[in-house]
Every structure is written in structure tokens, then in C-alpha cells.
Amino acid sequence: MSTTLADGVRDAAGRATDTILRLSHDLHAHPEIAWEEVRSCARVAGDLADAGFAIEENYAGLPTAFAARRGSGPLHLAVCAEYDALPGLGHACGHNVIAAISTGAALALAPYVDDLGITLSVLGTPAEEGGGGKIEMLDRGGFGGVHAAAMVHPGPVDVARAEPYAVSHSHIRYDGKAAHAAAYPDRGVNAADAFTVAQVAIGLLRQQLPHGVRVHGIMTSGGEAPNAIPQRTEGRWYVRAGSLAELDGLEQRVNRCFEAGAWATGCELTITPESKPYAEFRNDDALLDLYVRRAEERGRRFSTGADSLMNRASTDMGNVSQRIAAIHPYIGIDSLPAVNHQPEFAAAAVTAAADRAVVDGAAALALTLLDAATDTGTRRRLIDPEGGPS
Missing domain, CATH: 3.30.70.360 (Alpha-Beta Plaits)
Structure with a gap:
């Protein structure tokens, strides 16, 4: 993999810092619950439109979903942006952090989509908190043509492997x-x-x-x-x-x-x-290994202790993972003793530690997708999982 490309992605991620931190804090200040994320959807899509992404609103027939795309290469990589909040608790699961990380990863990769030969999509996915937005998008063809999908979810500590119910x-x-x-x-x-x-x-x-x-x-x-x-x-x-x-x-x-x-x-x-059932998660181990390496380069350290149980939380990303290669690692925001779905966690989702998670997560995710695009074996496997002629 070209060191020049990696350095360029790191630099682009750094330039996006102010944009994605403003986005994280703005979403946090204006929480919207499942299927009602009108402002949040427009806010995330707006930052991507400003960066030259082509935006498709009302994506898959869902008013608070969108698709933002750059490039037209044969390898189609997607990052998922969640932005719904919890009733009565605001962003107590930190979806403001998720949206900012996914946006930052896309902004970091955007200048290099042609060099990498990729189509890059950001999929705005509503109603993760019980509404099954990604399942509706899957069933309506919203992930059609995507070879791999990724996102990073906040928790008290970093955990690599998603094992949701x-x-x-x-x-x-x-x-x-x-x-x-x-x-x-x-x-x-x-x-x-x-x-x-x-x-x-x-x-x-x-x-x-x-x-x-x-x-x-x-x-x-x-x-x-x-x-x-x-x-x-x-x-x-x-x-x-x-x-x-x-x-x-x-x-x-x-x-x-x-x-x-x-x-x-x-x-x-x-x-x-209230929705179709959420599936268990199927991790793409090779992609996950790439993420772990890139996150550790940023100084992240992964936990396997009693505080790492957020990786058992259910997600409609599990349904995505049953159809295409996917990862869903967790990034810590140093919230303990507060954990997800507590008011104290909502407060922690806009602290300095959460901001660092946004910046680290965006860079690590962008570099993970860069590695996937430039490693010949990984690229071939994602485009053709059955191993046919390349």
C-alpha cells in the first residue's frame, strides 16, 4: 500500500476535524428519535454535499435516509451513519459520535476515490433504536452493489468485535x-x-x-x-x-x-x-484486523473485561452483516462509571474524550477502507466473495 496515500488520508482526516466535531456537538444538541430525524439527516447530508458528495435524499423511499456518493470504481465501500436518539434520553447511545466518525472517514477518503478505484458511499441510516432502519433499507435495495459496510459505535471502552444479540x-x-x-x-x-x-x-x-x-x-x-x-x-x-x-x-x-x-x-x-427482527452479527475478520491495527496506531487500546459488554447490544447492522462483509467495532469515550443508555453517557458523548474518539475513529476507519482497497487479496475477495475470475 502506498505510504503517500496513507499520509494523504491522514492529512485529509486532520483537515476535517473541525467539521466533524461541530457535527457531533450539533447533533447532540438537537436529538431526534427514530423515524423523526429530519434535521439530523439533513445536517449530516449537508456536510457531505459541501464536500462534493452527490446526495440522494429520501433514499430507499425512507424520508430520513440518504445516500452520499463519490467515485465510480469497481469496489464499492460504504460507511453507515446513525443519528437517531433515545426517547427521553437524547444521545445516550452516542449516535452523534457515529455520524461524525462516518462523515470524517468519508471526508478523509474522498480526495482519493479515483486513485483507489472505489465507489465510496455514506449511507444515512435512520431508526436504529428499535425501528430497524437498515433492515428496511436492505429489503428495498439500499445496500445494492455494496461490497463492504462499516461503522464505529461509541461505548465506555474500545472493543473490537461486535457480538450482539x-x-x-x-x-x-x-x-x-x-x-x-x-x-x-x-x-x-x-x-x-x-x-x-x-x-x-x-x-x-x-x-x-x-x-x-x-x-x-x-x-x-x-x-x-x-x-x-x-x-x-x-x-x-x-x-x-x-x-x-x-x-x-x-x-x-x-x-x-x-x-x-x-x-x-x-x-x-x-x-x-415494531420492526423486523435484528440478526446476530457476522464479523469480517480480515477487515476487523485492519481496523484494530489502524486504531492501535492512533493509541487506542482494546478491552475484553467486564466493562466491554456494549459489544453485546443488538443492532440492525447485524442484518447487513448477514448479506455483505461488515464490521462494527466500538470506540471508548472514557465514560465510566456511566454506560450506554444512561443520562450520564449522553453527557459524556460531547466531552473531550468523545471528541478524541470522533477524530481517532474517523482516521482509523478511513485507513481501514484504504487498506481494504489497496490490498490485492482483500479487494478481490470483497468484489467476488465466491472467488470467480477477477
């Missing part, structure tokens, strides 16, 4: 019948009781679940007044397992707990998927 997301609703809770309780059908029965059943089921399975959720609506039998209750529940195959059977067992609540109380039960 497969997960299903369900909306639960019980419909009963309202009545005066003191005068006519016998004329009511208590939807809150149905949820209580279901949660007790799930709690008992956990003893019989395989190690590592996760079942958790919240009630989002539990009644209107204490003197009225609740007519309707609603909630959101996740079931996580090691693979989609394992998840399928486990989800049926959990759903029977919700059915028990309906049978016990006489309520009607409606279970509605």
Missing part, C-alpha cells in the same frame, strides 16, 4: 372494559391485571431460559384513573437471543406469557412487531 421488538396491547372500580368492579375487564399476569409469567419463565437470553420491556400505558378499571394497557417488549434461529422459539414462549394474561382476565391481546 438477535432481538425482536413487539408492541403489546390488552383491551378490556372500563367500569367504576368501587361501585361496579364486576362489570369491568381489567387490562392492567392482564399485564400483571403476563409480567409474573415472564418473571417465572426466566428461570427456564437459556443462559444469555434477555427478556425486558416497559408498560407505556397502564390506565387513566385509580377509580376506573383500566380498559386498555400497552407496552413495548424485547426478546434477545444468540441468533435468529434461537430467537424464533424463545419469542413463542414469551408470547404465551402474554396470552396467559389475556386468558386469565378475559382481555383481548394484540401483539404487533
Whole structure:
């Protein structure tokens, strides 16, 4: 690989520093939840448009998705930018950092796409937090022609290998019948009781679940007044397992707990998927090795201890990895004792340590894709995974 090209990418990454740090802080200050990321989508796409990327809005028919492209080479590399926030918690998973890293990597590689013989895409991917935006994009052809996709996710510490759970997301609703809770309780059908029965059943089921399975959720609506039998209750529940195959059977067992609540109380039960299930992740080990080397050159150190468990969090990038080569390493923002999905982590996502993660992550990711494009074996494998004539 040309040292001159690597030095050029490093220099371009350095020149992009102010742009991507402003982007990270601006997204953080204006959080938008899944499928509502209108401003965030436009903000990320705008920085790329200013750098000469061709922008396709409403990408794959999704209003808060975009594709930004440079080059027309035979090897098509994509970086994914997430920018949705969590309801009530803002950027407590640090997606502002993700978007800034992916943008920075693209800005660093952009001057060299012709030299490298690549098509470079930044895919703005909405609704990772439970909405399955990447799955919708996959199903609509949004990753068509892409040979490899990559992104870097913040966590408390650096972790190289993504090992997320497969997960299903369900909306639960019980419909009963309202009545005066003191005068006519016998004329009511208590939807809150149905949820209580279901949660007790799930709690008992956990003893019989395989190690590592996760079942958790919240009630989002539990009644209107204490003197009225609740007519309707609603909630959101996740079931996580090691693979989609394992998840399928486990989800049926959990759903029977919700059915028990309906049978016990006489309520009607409606279970509605909130998205298609997220798959387990398939790491491209060769690409991941390239990233680790480039990150360590930046002084990053990878953890395998108890604080490194963010790599088990579910992601719709898992579905992407089942179809094309992909990596999803984690970069630390020195947030401990705060961890992802805590308000304190949201605060940590715009600290000096988070800014350093943005800069390091962008450079390391850009150099990883540079290495993939210039290594003959890796390039050939990505373009033709089946090993046909090059």
C-alpha cells in the first residue's frame, strides 16, 4: 500500500476535524428519535454535499435516509451513519459520535476515490433504536452493489468485535372494559391485571431460559384513573437471543406469557412487531484486523473485561452483516462509571474524550477502507466473495 496515500488520508482526516466535531456537538444538541430525524439527516447530508458528495435524499423511499456518493470504481465501500436518539434520553447511545466518525472517514477518503478505484458511499441510516432502519433499507435495495459496510459505535471502552444479540421488538396491547372500580368492579375487564399476569409469567419463565437470553420491556400505558378499571394497557417488549434461529422459539414462549394474561382476565391481546427482527452479527475478520491495527496506531487500546459488554447490544447492522462483509467495532469515550443508555453517557458523548474518539475513529476507519482497497487479496475477495475470475 502506498505510504503517500496513507499520509494523504491522514492529512485529509486532520483537515476535517473541525467539521466533524461541530457535527457531533450539533447533533447532540438537537436529538431526534427514530423515524423523526429530519434535521439530523439533513445536517449530516449537508456536510457531505459541501464536500462534493452527490446526495440522494429520501433514499430507499425512507424520508430520513440518504445516500452520499463519490467515485465510480469497481469496489464499492460504504460507511453507515446513525443519528437517531433515545426517547427521553437524547444521545445516550452516542449516535452523534457515529455520524461524525462516518462523515470524517468519508471526508478523509474522498480526495482519493479515483486513485483507489472505489465507489465510496455514506449511507444515512435512520431508526436504529428499535425501528430497524437498515433492515428496511436492505429489503428495498439500499445496500445494492455494496461490497463492504462499516461503522464505529461509541461505548465506555474500545472493543473490537461486535457480538450482539438477535432481538425482536413487539408492541403489546390488552383491551378490556372500563367500569367504576368501587361501585361496579364486576362489570369491568381489567387490562392492567392482564399485564400483571403476563409480567409474573415472564418473571417465572426466566428461570427456564437459556443462559444469555434477555427478556425486558416497559408498560407505556397502564390506565387513566385509580377509580376506573383500566380498559386498555400497552407496552413495548424485547426478546434477545444468540441468533435468529434461537430467537424464533424463545419469542413463542414469551408470547404465551402474554396470552396467559389475556386468558386469565378475559382481555383481548394484540401483539404487533415494531420492526423486523435484528440478526446476530457476522464479523469480517480480515477487515476487523485492519481496523484494530489502524486504531492501535492512533493509541487506542482494546478491552475484553467486564466493562466491554456494549459489544453485546443488538443492532440492525447485524442484518447487513448477514448479506455483505461488515464490521462494527466500538470506540471508548472514557465514560465510566456511566454506560450506554444512561443520562450520564449522553453527557459524556460531547466531552473531550468523545471528541478524541470522533477524530481517532474517523482516521482509523478511513485507513481501514484504504487498506481494504489497496490490498490485492482483500479487494478481490470483497468484489467476488465466491472467488470467480477477477
